[in-house]
Amino acid sequence: MKNFIYIALLALFVYSCGSSGVKNFPSGKIADAENDTVRIANDSLEYEIIIIEPGFNLFINSYARPRGFYSQNYLENKNRLLVPEYNQRVTQPQRYDPNLYLNEINYEPNIDYGYEVNYLLYNYFVYFSRHYNQRFTIPTRI
Template sequence: MKNILYILLMLLFVYSCGLTKNSGRGDRNTSAENDTVRIANDSLEYEIIIIEPGFNLFINSIARPQGYYSQTYLENKNRILVNDYNNRVRQPMRYNNNLYVQEINYDPQIDYGYEVNYLLYYYFVYLSRQYNQRFTVPTRI
């Protein structure tokens, strides 16, 4: 009887360790799959897709919370940053064409909403920090 109790306790211990181990793996897979941020609005016919490893972690841990900056502030910053970014896309011999792949079609006359401006601004902050890039307007947090 004593041996059965020890065996049951050992099995329970092994089973509980297995549960902890599996949940940790699931969290890592989820974060790896969530490195793509997509925001779309069919009525305005725009879409923003950010495919950058570590961007979600950056947004969730380092970026200031939504609402910290006003939408006007973000729009003004994005207008300048997008122009600088697009200029770099047009000069592949001068700037790394692996970082600056495609132009960003950002029209300052369109109201994209707060979330798009927030994510776009923090994409530039992420680029400047992750790849040590300096843009025309300092990107601060």
């Protein structure tokens, strides 16, 4: 019974922290907010980005700079520097927590992934560095 009260209070707290403002995001781009999965795909370029991270949707919708704040060139340059550092950490499980760095990110700098992919990837690095207190050589700021 005691655990039920704690769970109910926690659920009430989370519910009361919700924003009353409505934000318009492309419904095809952000999928299934319940399990915090963001999926973007482009069949013509044969790429797909899937971000499964608890709290990432909240971060994108509430704390991240809005779409259009950064130029695509800025985001691409940041991602060109952050992805190799992240991938290097994936290959060094003895030095970096293997529970945080699970999979390599296949990001080819010579491919134009478009604004949305670069925006979400960069913001994933910002979220990741803040949430897990990880510091990259290239600062991730908002």
